[in-house]
Amino acid sequence: MVKQIGKGRYGEVWMGKWRGERVAVKVFFTTEEDSWFRETEIYQTFLMRHDNILGFIAADIKGTGSWTQLYLITDYHENGSxxxxxxxxxxxxxxxxxxxxxxxxxxxxxxxxxxxxxxxxxxxxxxxxxxxxxxxxxxxxxxxxxxxxxxxxxxxxxxxxxxxxxxxxxxxxxxxxxxxxxxxxxxxxxxxxxxxxxxxxxxxxxxxxxxxxxxxxxxxxxxxxxxxxxxxxxxxxxxxxxxxxxxxxxxxxxxxxxxxxxxxxxxxxxxxxxxxxxxxxxxxxxxxxxxxxxxxxxxxxx
CATH class of the missing domain: 1.10.510.10 (Transferase(Phosphotransferase) domain 1)
Structure with missing residues (x-):
């Protein structure tokens, strides 16, 4: 994770590095697990890839017993929203x-x-x-x-x-x-x-x-x-x-x-x-x- 680039009611967005490339990492609050799950599920829908829909890379749950982080990793666009x-x-x-x-x-x-x-x-x-x-x-x-x-x-x-x-x-x-x-x-x-x-x-x-x-x-x-x-x-x-x-x-x-x-x-x-x-x-x-x-x-x- 390199630096935080955004914040919303669901969590934060970070710019990260993956295999030498920049990626966007959306980190969801644990209370927003439904949103994380939904978004991951939609991005993984067959035939979902399209030039004008944000490119999905991966989703992950990281954490120890009491502390969990929900990640959604996508293409990074420096112009932002x-x-x-x-x-x-x-x-x-x-x-x-x-x-x-x-x-x-x-x-x-x-x-x-x-x-x-x-x-x-x-x-x-x-x-x-x-x-x-x-x-x-x-x-x-x-x-x-x-x-x-x-x-x-x-x-x-x-x-x-x-x-x-x-x-x-x-x-x-x-x-x-x-x-x-x-x-x-x-x-x-x-x-x-x-x-x-x-x-x-x-x-x-x-x-x-x-x-x-x-x-x-x-x-x-x-x-x-x-x-x-x-x-x-x-x-x-x-x-x-x-x-x-x-x-x-x-x-x-x-x-x-x-x-x-x-x-x-x-x-x-x-x-x-x-x-x-x-x-x-x-x-x-x-x-x-x-x-x-x-x-x-x-x-x-x-």
């Missing part, structure tokens, strides 16, 4: 499209069931936010933090929900989670909840995109509508009752590309889950926009 990256970088349109396209590609892979003798179940993330998306050296993203993920077994039509009670991050919760109307037996409802959170992440990216010499400072979604550490009540008032959503900067309207991205995020965070765009739909739309910018997503990004 999208949240850190956006705070310290301004972007051009191509960079935003690349970040958004690769994030949704990872999400799309997660959401998709792959049929076959050793297929992959459809998986919903349930805690999507800019702190759980990492930025690689080449400006593409990968999705991390799968400790709350839900799997769908289409054979038995069962939704496999992890036992831990932690349900995600209030600020990014869709209206149906905040008002507790989400149907937990219908897997698709978890997929649509992810898409709402994804819309908010795209809004965070777009604020940091300069156009006409202007750019907004980095802010979390709803920064101007709720306190720093909002309660369920704060979020419910804004999202469910007033049906407010993050505001668009005026300048987005005068840039064709930002206007289109704005349309995508609005259709992701629609109040009615059934009218939200799917990850595949968003992926196709962004791929088309990248093409029109004359930037083909390189082979490794697709």
């Amino acid at each position: 999208l949240y850190d990256y956006l705070k310290s970088n301004t972007l051009d349109v191509n960079a935003v499209l690349k970040l958004a396209y690769t994030s949704v590609s990872g999400l799309c892979h997660l959401h998709t069931e792959i049929h076959g003798t050793q297929g992959k179940p459809a998986i919903a993330h349930r805690d999507l936010k800019s702190k759980n998306v990492l930025v690689k050296k080449n400006g593409t993203c990968c999705i991390a933090d799968l400790g709350l993920a839900v799997k769908f077994n289409s054979g038995t039509n069962e939704v496999d929900i992890p036992p831990n009670l932690r349900v995600g991050t209030k600020r990014y919760m869709p209206p149906e989670v905040l008002d507790e109307s989400l149907n937990r037996t219908y897997f698709q409802s978890f997929i649509m909840a992810d898409m709402y959170s994804f819309g908010l992440i795209v809004w965070e990216m777009t604020r940091r995109c300069s156009s006409g010499g202007m750019v907004e400072d980095y802010q979390l979604p709803y920064y101007d509508l709720v306190p720093t550490d909002p309660s369920y009540e704060d979020m419910r008032k804004v999202v469910c009752f007033k049906k407010q959503r993050p505001a668009f900067a005026n300048r987005w309207g005068s840039d064709e590309c930002l206007r289109q991205i704005g349309k995508v995020m609005s259709e992701c965070w629609a109040h009615n889950p059934a009218s939200r765009l799917s990850a595949l739909r968003v992926k196709k739309t962004l791929a088309k926009m990248l093409d029109s910018q004359d930037i083909k997503p390189s082979h490794s990004d697709t």
Whole structure:
């Protein structure tokens, strides 16, 4: 273990060295064993490997009788999370499209069931936010933090929900989670909840995109509508009752590309889950926009 690089409610993240390479080591508190187990199980799902999902290396439990440490070892990305990256970088349109396209590609892979003798179940993330998306050296993203993920077994039509009670991050919760109307037996409802959170992440990216010499400072979604550490009540008032959503900067309207991205995020965070765009739909739309910018997503990004 070389140095601590992050801390969350589940434990700490360290940068470590393994066989001469840098790796990220997530150390879970013993109280978070369910999250460790869930995340390990999801990463080890067959056909889970994807360029835009954080690369899993190993999981381990170390300890003596009274003292235990739960490790999850993954690829290391020095840019850190999208949240850190956006705070310290301004972007051009191509960079935003690349970040958004690769994030949704990872999400799309997660959401998709792959049929076959050793297929992959459809998986919903349930805690999507800019702190759980990492930025690689080449400006593409990968999705991390799968400790709350839900799997769908289409054979038995069962939704496999992890036992831990932690349900995600209030600020990014869709209206149906905040008002507790989400149907937990219908897997698709978890997929649509992810898409709402994804819309908010795209809004965070777009604020940091300069156009006409202007750019907004980095802010979390709803920064101007709720306190720093909002309660369920704060979020419910804004999202469910007033049906407010993050505001668009005026300048987005005068840039064709930002206007289109704005349309995508609005259709992701629609109040009615059934009218939200799917990850595949968003992926196709962004791929088309990248093409029109004359930037083909390189082979490794697709």
